[in-house]
Amino acid sequence: MFMANPAQSDCARATATPRVAVVGCGYWGRNLVRNFSELGALAAVCDANPDVATEQAAKFGLRKRELDSIIADPSIDAVAIATPAELHGTVTWQALEAGKDVFVEKPIALRVIDAERSIAIAAERQRILMVGHLLQYHPAFLKLQEMASSGVFGKLQYIYSNRLNLGKIRQHENILWSFAPHDISMILALARDMPSKVQAVGSYYLHQAIADVTATHLAFPSGINAHIFVSWLHPNKEQKLILVGSDGMAVFDDTQPWERKLAHYAHSVTWLDNQPVPQKAEPGYVALTPSEPLAMECAHFLNAVRTRSQPRTDGAEGLSVLRVLDAAERSMVQSQTVNLGDEKEAPAATDPMAPGQMRHFVHESSYVDDGATVGDGTAIWHFSHILKGSRIGRNCVIGQNVMIGPDVSVGDHCKIQNNVSLYKGVILEEGVFCGPSCVFTNVINPRAEVERKNEFKPTYVERGATIGANATIVCGNRLGAYSFVAAGAVVTNDVPPHALVAGCPARIVGWMSHAGERLDDCLVCPRSGRRYRFAGENQLTEILGSPEETGQCARKSRKVNE
Numbered sequence: 001m002f003m004a005n006p007a008q009s010d011c012a013r014a015t016a017t018p019r020v021a022v023v024g025c026g027y028w029g030r031n032l033v034r035n036f037s038e039l040g041a042l043a044a045v046c047d048a049n050p051d052v053a054t055e056q057a058a059k060f061g062l063r064k065r066e067l068d069s070i071i072a073d074p075s076i077d078a079v080a081i082a083t084p085a086e087l088h089g090t091v092t093w094q095a096l097e098a099g100k101d102v103f104v105e106k107p108i109a110l111r112v113i114d115a116e117r118s119i120a121i122a123a124e125r126q127r128i129l130m131v132g133h134l135l136q137y138h139p140a141f142l143k144l145q146e147m148a149s150s151g152v153f154g155k156l157q158y159i160y161s162n163r164l165n166l167g168k169i170r171q172h173e174n175i176l177w178s179f180a181p182h183d184i185s186m187i188l189a190l191a192r193d194m195p196s197k198v199q200a201v202g203s204y205y206l207h208q209a210i211a212d213v214t215a216t217h218l219a220f221p222s223g224i225n226a227h228i229f230v231s232w233l234h235p236n237k238e239q240k241l242i243l244v245g246s247d248g249m250a251v252f253d254d255t256q257p258w259e260r261k262l263a264h265y266a267h268s269v270t271w272l273d274n275q276p277v278p279q280k281a282e283p284g285y286v287a288l289t290p291s292e293p294l295a296m297e298c299a300h301f302l303n304a305v306r307t308r309s310q311p312r313t314d315g316a317e318g319l320s321v322l323r324v325l326d327a328a329e330r331s332m333v334q335s336q337t338v339n340l341g342d343e344k345e346a347p348a349a350t351d352p353m354a355p356g357q358m359r360h361f362v363h364e365s366s367y368v369d370d371g372a373t374v375g376d377g378t379a380i381w382h383f384s385h386i387l388k389g390s391r392i393g394r395n396c397v398i399g400q401n402v403m404i405g406p407d408v409s410v411g412d413h414c415k416i417q418n419n420v421s422l423y424k425g426v427i428l429e430e431g432v433f434c435g436p437s438c439v440f441t442n443v444i445n446p447r448a449e450v451e452r453k454n455e456f457k458p459t460y461v462e463r464g465a466t467i468g469a470n471a472t473i474v475c476g477n478r479l480g481a482y483s484f485v486a487a488g489a490v491v492t493n494d495v496p497p498h499a500l501v502a503g504c505p506a507r508i509v510g511w512m513s514h515a516g517e518r519l520d521d522c523l524v525c526p527r528s529g530r531r532y533r534f535a536g537e538n539q540l541t542e543i544l545g546s547p548e549e550t551g552q553c554a555r556k557s558r559k560v561n562e
Helices: 006-013 029-038 050-059 067-072 085-097 112-125 139-149 175-191 293-307 315-334
Strands: 020-023 042-046 078-081 101-105 129-132 156-166 197-203 213-219 225-231 233-245 248-253 262-265 268-272 275-279 426-428 459-461 499-502 507-511 531-536 539-543
Touching (some): 029 101, 067 085, 078 085, 129 293, 129 315, 156 175
Parallel strands (some): 020 078, 078 101, 101 129
Antiparallel strands (some): 248 262, 268 275
């Protein structure tokens, strides 16, 4: 891979507008393309969808490029990444290792260990790493932070944020990861600290494994408390941040016109006869200079690249937000408060840049390439090969003659049996079982004499899924959480969560519990006693509450095959 000379590149950047390639030109990426073009910095565009890449390239007078070509081009100074979130870590590493400065949209990565690696590579290569936390560049928030820092509101007591709308509904990430990063970023900036405790609850209406509504509580060592409420199932749009201090309050409402976006309330509370009495005041609207936050964010990145200065939302800030997101996700799954204060003091035993601290086993006949990471407790057995850029989670078992990579992500507690190959584009969440000799593809119609690397299609396997021996998973499809692919099946379409599929092509023939037991007509797991019901077309959800409250038997209401 081509490695840029940092010294030569930095001299050129000091006097010229940096040349930026945008990787990912979808819903949000095309906004980056427009802004970098207007700033005179756009050098190239790249997207996994050739039609999207061609359309954006033609619109701005460029030709579409492949990622490898962009990475190897010494004339490109920086890369702006707006790919799906599961690829943020991989593309960031590639760009940084090639000597490029990087702007990556939120979140910085999906796993803390991956974000830590990005930060370590950026430090080693002396590259700029900036995370796209857009509202940190909004004139209203910048003014609000300035007022809070100067003591206008007295001692901060609590912060409350709403980010609500009807859509844009995602199927690959929940509302917490989609909407809340912006609010977490602003709250951490105002609190000037990390929370010690994180508690979150989620509600699931459209998909039994993807939360549509979440409420998150953050408790800070200083006594500040913060609440974040996000939903994409809300009747009207609301984007509001409320700050309450001992000497005043403020509301940042981004749905209002510029002259009313930031309101200052000089409310106070006095004590009369040992009773608190609120003293209300009319709002004063703070004057702002209207400007597009994304334009300011892009300009900030270009300035950081040009001057080699630390961005406002650098890698460390992105990692802090990710730690809170990760804690909130675990809190929802575990239904308990996560004590983040204890965790952030713990030694970074899984720091991928400190391999001497790693506690895993690799058989002497196997290879782990430089640039690949392996989590604690993982065992890699005979004649296996982990290629560069791949991330293997904790407590995994990798059997004999397994090939993983390059740039493949394997979550914690996965088991990959003998003779399995995981190619670029395959992503396994936690607890996935891959049976012996099961097959993944990354191209629909391969020919030995036709180069199709730009046509790779991702395959996403959600948490707890099982793939039987000799099954084939055709690329571009998604296996839902706790789904079960029978031995020898050929999967040619998405598989719903908990579905049991068999045959060629695979069809739904039943439903499976979290414990991997086939459900009968009552949809009760014979091993754990957990009970389920249908919440929509091919959407199985767990029933909470006692059998007396919900009925002993939830009969199937439709055929398993439509």
